Amino acid sequence: MPTHKRPEDLRSHRWFGVEDLRSFGHRSRLRQIGYAAEDWHGKPLIGIINTWSDINACHTHLRARAEDVKRGVLQAGGFPLELPALSLAEPFVKPTTMLYRNLLAMETEELLRSHPIDGAVLLGGCDKTTPGLIMGAISMGVPAIYCPAGPMLRGNWRGQPLGSGSDVWKYWDEKRAGNITEADWADMESGVARSFGTCMTMGTAATMMAIAEALGLTLPGASSLPAPDAGHPRMCAQAGRRIVEMVWEEVTPARILTPAAFENAIAVHMAMGGSTNAMIHLVAMARRAGIPLSLDDFDRISRKVPVIANVRPSGAYLMEDFFYAGGLPALMKVLAGRLDDRALTVTGRTLGENIARAEVFHRDVIRSLDKAIYAEGGTAVLRGNLAPRGAVMKPSAAEPRLRQHRGKAVVFRDYNHMAAEVERDDLEVTPDHVLVLQNAGPKGGPGMPEWGMLPIPRKLVRAGVRDMLRISDARMSGTSYGACILHVAPESFIGGPLAFVRTGDEIEVDVAQRRLHLNVPDAELARRRAAWAPPPPRYVRGYGRMFQEHIGQADSGCDFDFLEHGGEVPEPEIH
Secondary structure: OOOOOOHHHOOOHHHHOOOOHHHHHHHHHHHHHOOOHHHHOOOOEEEEEEOOOOOOHHHOOHHHHHHHHHHHHHHOOOEEEEEEOOOOOOOOOOOOHHHHHHHHHHHHHHHHHHOOOOEEEEEEOOOOHHHHHHHHHHHHOOOEEEEEOOEOOOEEEOOEEEOOOHHHHHHHHHHHOOOOOHHHHHHHHHHOOOOOOEOOOOOHHHHHHHHHHHHOOOOOOHHHOOOOOOHHHHHHHHHHHHHHHHHHHOOOHHHHOOHHHHHHHHHHHHHHOOOOHHHHHHHHHHHHOOOOOOHHHHHHHHOOOOEOEOEOOOOOEOHHHHHHOOHHHHHHHHOHHHOOOOOEOOOOOEHHHHOOOOOOOOOOOEOOHHHOOEOOOOOEEEEEOOEEEEEEEOHHHOOHHHOEEEEEEEEEOOHHHHHHHOOOOOOOOOOOOEEEEOOOOOOOOOOOOOOOOOOOOHHHHHOOOOOOOEEEOOOOOOOOOOOEEEOOOOOHHHOOHHHHOOOOOEEEEEOOOOEEEEOOOHHHHHHHHHHOOOOOOOOOOHHHHHHHHHEOOHHHOOOEOOOOOOOOOOOOOOO
8 A cells, every 4th residue: 555644744643643732632532532542643533424314214324334434444544433414314304405415515524624534434325415525525625435325225016116206206196197096105105115225216316426436436336336235334344444545645535536537427427317416516516626517518428428327217227226237337337438537536546447347237227328228418408598507407307299399388486386286177288388487496495496397287197198398497306207497597586587487478498409498579578577576585594594695506506605616724723
């Protein structure tokens, strides 16, 4: 193992290795806990940032996995200490975990900076924990390795596999249409989530874990390793051993997160048919690293990289199947000509070296490039007078007829208005209409909730309609599907053009041309803009007020303006 650092060069040496009164106090407090000098002297202190909590089913196992990481750290001659952080349980945190992603990023950064930490192991997986942890680690700059929570086991109902999210939405519409019973629904409720771990479809959790691996921040194959698999604790122990080496070798996020690494991550995102949410998170992560990633980069790569992961909602299988088919190393091996295999990873080796022995074991789950699920990448960036700064769509998860469409708008001013209207049997709507939801963006939601998969109006569901065009400044769950156009920027709450759409206006969408156009004369739009008044702020105090005053728009990653890259934060004074 190449060693570049000496024990006296460690950050933690400033706390424990100096012979003064303050270090006496630090050492005596460690002894108070029950540690001895043999535990810390001359050893890297490894912070284990753990997002476990009692209410986060995705992370139920992370309390035990922290012990596995500690075992690995101790084996490699490090000193592990666990530091709890925000858990951000996706199903329970309201109005949305996206409101708190930046708070987790801030907490991670400050936990690492304020404590005597030489390197970090990041334990997360549920949607916003992956970007939040990584953003904080990037900004802090100490060596860090990410341990993904991993997907849960596949669900089951009457001998059929159930996928979290995707099948829930599908069968909910069947229930609304009267095609399944309350007893059927109750059985699904017991069978859809059979173990701890993240959603086992290609939702935001699976997408972001894969992106972390593609960036080079995880051990090879870690991102799709099922949470209950015996290989998972072994992976965590290996990460514990490796982070100690990374400290001595000074392998920091800055050395790994190059422009090439982010281009690799986008290519993987496209090939996976990944969640549209990843576009927001990757932009934010890149900007923390000082790399000016934009939506245009996604669209450019999307046109060159097809969807080859046959995983719901774009495909047929689930993440457990994807893992057995070879996992992300196998998918990246198929993409080898479209990736920069020279990119450095946390292993100390290049991406190409990591995937050299990877194989595809099930060629219907991980397709070859000439047998793709969808000819282009999983997401497309649309622009026009309705979205001057862009909007995103997952064409691979939409009915083909809706990829080029012209229809009249049915406009909902907010979520509650929409929820009430879509259940009305007298709502004037046809399958050709375009549903529009306003005031659901970063400031309007607040927090840009996952409301973008607007429900099909009940009268249409009963008539057999299962997809129609929907447009909003919201996000949608990565497990969602359908012809949903999301992340419209700038958002309606701050006076973006979406605020001026009226019921009956004609909207035109052409995915191939990347066009999203409101067929209303400029003069009329100007009149509506002049008559528009901004809504009152959502919050008058606390974190919510800080959020609304500093949050960026979707196209810029929804980070706080004071957290983006630029300007050194001083190391804490040790007094």
